[in-house]
Amino acid sequence: xxxxxxxxxxxxxxxxxxxxxLFLHPFPKIAVTCSVGACLLSFGGSxxxxxxxTPSGGMAAPTVTWIExxxxxxxxxxxxxxxARMMAALVTGVAFLVHIYSIGYLSKDPSRSRxxxxxxxxxxxMLGIVFADNLVTMFIFxxxxxxxxxxxxxxxxxxxxxxxxxxxxxxxxxxxxxxxxLGILGTWSLFGxxxxxxxxxxxxxxxxxxxxxxxxxxxxCGCLGKSAQFPLHVWLPDSxxxxxxxxxxxxxxxxxxxxxxxxIRVLPVLELSQVTMTTIAWVGGIMTLLxxxxxxxxxxxxxxxAYSTLSEIAYMVMAVGLGVTGPAMYHLMTHAFFKCLLFxxxxxxxxxxxxxxxxxKMGGLSKxxxxxxxxxxxxxxxxxxxPPVSGFWxxxxxxxxxxxxxGLAAVSMLAGFFTSFFMLRMILVAFGGNPRGEGAKHAHxxxxxxxxxxxxxxxxxxxxxxxxxxxxxxxxxxxxxxSWTLWVSLLVALAGFIPAYQIYAGANQDPVSIxxxxxxxxxxxxxxxxxxxxxxxxxxxADAFEGxxxxxxxxxxxxxxxxxxxxxxxxxxxxxxxxxxxxxIVGAMLLVGWLIRSGAWK
Amino acid sequence: xxFSEITLGHYLALSGFLFIxxxxxVLLRRSLLIVMMSLELLLNAANLALVAVGRFQGLPDTQVxxxxxxxxxAAEVAIGLAILVAIFRVKKTTAIDSMxxxxx
Numbered sequence: 207x208x209x210x211x212x213x214x215x216x217x218x219x220x221x222x223x224x225x226x227x228l229f230l231h232p233f234p235k236i237a238v239t240c241s242v243g244a245c246l247l248s249f250g251g252s253x254x255x256x257x258x259x260t261p262s263g264g265m266a267a268p269t270v271t272w273i274e275x276x277x278x279x280x281x282x283x284x285x286x287x288x289x290a291r292m293m294a295a296l297v298t299g300v301a302f303l304v305h306i307y308s309i310g311y312l313s314k315d316p317s318r319s320r321x322x323x324x325x326x327x328x329x330x331x332m333l334g335i336v337f338a339d340n341l342v343t344m345f346i347f348x349x350x351x352x353x354x355x356x357x358x359x360x361x362x363x364x365x366x367x368x369x370x371x372x373x374x375x376x377x378x379x380x381x382x383x384x385x386x387x388l389g390i391l392g393t394w395s396l397f398g399x400x401x402x403x404x405x406x407x408x409x410x411x412x413x414x415x416x417x418x419x420x421x422x423x424x425x426x427c428g429c430l431g432k433s434a435q436f437p438l439h440v441w442l443p444d445s446x447x448x449x450x451x452x453x454x455x456x457x458x459x460x461x462x463x464x465x466x467x468x469x470i471r472v473l474p475v476l477e478l479s480q481v482t483m484t485t486i487a488w489v490g491g492i493m494t495l496l497x498x499x500x501x502x503x504x505x506x507x508x509x510x511x512a513y514s515t516l517s518e519i520a521y522m523v524m525a526v527g528l529g530v531t532g533p534a535m536y537h538l539m540t541h542a543f544f545k546c547l548l549f550x551x552x553x554x555x556x557x558x559x560x561x562x563x564x565x566x567k568m569g570g571l572s573k574x575x576x577x578x579x580x581x582x583x584x585x586x587x588x589x590x591x592x593p594p595v596s597g598f599w600x601x602x603x604x605x606x607x608x609x610x611x612x613g614l615a616a617v618s619m620l621a622g623f624f625t626s627f628f629m630l631r632m633i634l635v636a637f638g639g640n641p642r643g644e645g646a647k648h649a650h651x652x653x654x655x656x657x658x659x660x661x662x663x664x665x666x667x668x669x670x671x672x673x674x675x676x677x678x679x680x681x682x683x684x685x686x687x688x689s690w691t692l693w694v695s696l697l698v699a700l701a702g703f704i705p706a707y708q709i710y711a712g713a714n715q716d717p718v719s720i721x722x723x724x725x726x727x728x729x730x731x732x733x734x735x736x737x738x739x740x741x742x743x744x745x746x747x748a749d750a751f752e753g754x755x756x757x758x759x760x761x762x763x764x765x766x767x768x769x770x771x772x773x774x775x776x777x778x779x780x781x782x783x784x785x786x787x788x789x790x791i792v793g794a795m796l797l798v799g800w801l802i803r804s805g806a807w808k
Numbered sequence: 809x810x811f812s813e814i815t816l817g818h819y820l821a822l823s824g825f826l827f828i829x830x831x832x833x834v835l836l837r838r839s840l841l842i843v844m845m846s847l848e849l850l851l852n853a854a855n856l857a858l859v860a861v862g863r864f865q866g867l868p869d870t871q872v873x874x875x876x877x878x879x880x881x882a883a884e885v886a887i888g889l890a891i892l893v894a895i896f897r898v899k900k901t902t903a904i905d906s907m908x909x910x911x912x
Contacts, residue, residue: 781908784843788835 212284215251216333218244223326226319234319241322242305245329249298255286256295285339288679293336293467296539297460300546301329303659304455307550310656311451311557321361328354335464341390341400351461352379359448371444378441382431389424393475396421402471409474422482425472433465433519436493440730442516446508450553453508458515458549459542466522466538470531487527491614493520498624503723506563507552510632515545517621525604532676533603540596543670544588547663551582554652559645567643568636574649579637581664586629588667590699596671605691619698626702634710819860826853840902844888851881
């Protein structure tokens, strides 16, 4: 019975999504209950799964053979090893809290049935990635989360910015997915398997060379797209056009870390090539720093958090690149809690200030929204890695791994400095001082359905550092020893608060303006000029070809020819019966003459 | 003697002569009535050739066929004349070159 639990956990949200889409759409209350209920049941199942079985042993659910030809055998199979069990509990738990929060956040939205259907679809797709036991199954669900992300970013599709952001997210992810699918094909051709269970033994058989590097980088491409790492990170800040619960669940806590999860699954392949591992570690290392710097000059509260998400995921990617999966998953979990909390708090602020997202138009919210103010502080302390809350422990685990790589340690710790800086800036500007906008003057806390999930997440943000993640995953990591990285990272993070306080305490407008950071290193503009413009040119060329050659010459040309022929032949029809008769007779005579001449008339 | 005996050639020559007269009438005359009369001449020329060939080849079936042609021609003339009268009522003329109203 327990073997079927993954299927149950996986399919319940899908059933909810289908039910809402087909039948419950006109009844928002029932639809919301259905979606939340499915998520709750999935969460319950995940907890049951988490508690059962041996911590180290795998537990495979029954598989169904799906594709089988020429040596390629793709099963639709689910696996419930400790990694999947932990991730499933995390995903469904956070998703459940976000479901609850959304009830309050979207209480006045007329199309909230659609929202909850799409949210359920997302939970289904995400759980599919979590439980997938081979790369092809994972890829299917990988695309499904892309779809649900697209639908949810574009939830308010009547806003042009939301539509554009949804398209951007989808297209940028396509690029990464293309690399991913090449990586999957490469994995199959090199190792003859796509199942995660077989990969370690096949990979240890010792295949080496540039092909392994290429396959590893291809798989990493998938992570670049989904986890929004450089150079495909541009979609994540724009995705903040979606409703805040979506930003919280998809674009902070769960979906964007799917890339890291996937890297951990295919680690045996990645580890075969030192080039791949170094690339992953350094992409992660650089990406901790760049978004943290950009975030220092952003004014949109959600974009600040989005850039901080980029930076935090980069820590996990870097950890995977260093070969330490335990700390990566540990940080993935704590990050899911405190970043989800921060986003929900920002949603509470936006909701309370009547859809105001510019921190410079807020101010003074610490008095009007004391609860949100406090949980934001908890999230910030966790994010900055200040003891004793969760973020400190998970970040420390990653920093410990960087101890032997001074370059990576330097950039990632510098990122910690900027993280503290922009988080304190956000708090001081949005919550401190006096109200600077109409919305902030009338700000109010949300209803209990919004407050309670934040409270639970705040508790988790503080205490989730105690969860024995690494031991549960059986990573066999040695006990923490206080290395030099602990003290340096802590000092650097605390140092970030000082300039932020001096510059932004009581500021009414931004005293600092660095165009390079405001312009996000002009990466969007670069893409616009070099890639989008080229695509546009190609599009225009294709349009011209279609307009002039296909539509003009071939389609309209044939019509014009028939018309011209008709016009010409019309002149023959003079209307004189005797001329017709003469033509007929001449024709008949010619025919008879020809028949006689050719000798056929015998 | 040329005229001592009437051969198939004589019949066919007469038939051809009649046919050419009919053809000229159909192609050249302006009055629809005369054109229809010329058509009858064409039919009769063909009939004559048919019955003559049948007679000289010893094929009695052709005479039956000719009777059929005459019958059908009578019917055709009846309808043709009816149309002619109808056209005349509308157009007040039987000139064949005025009948081109179907021309685009």
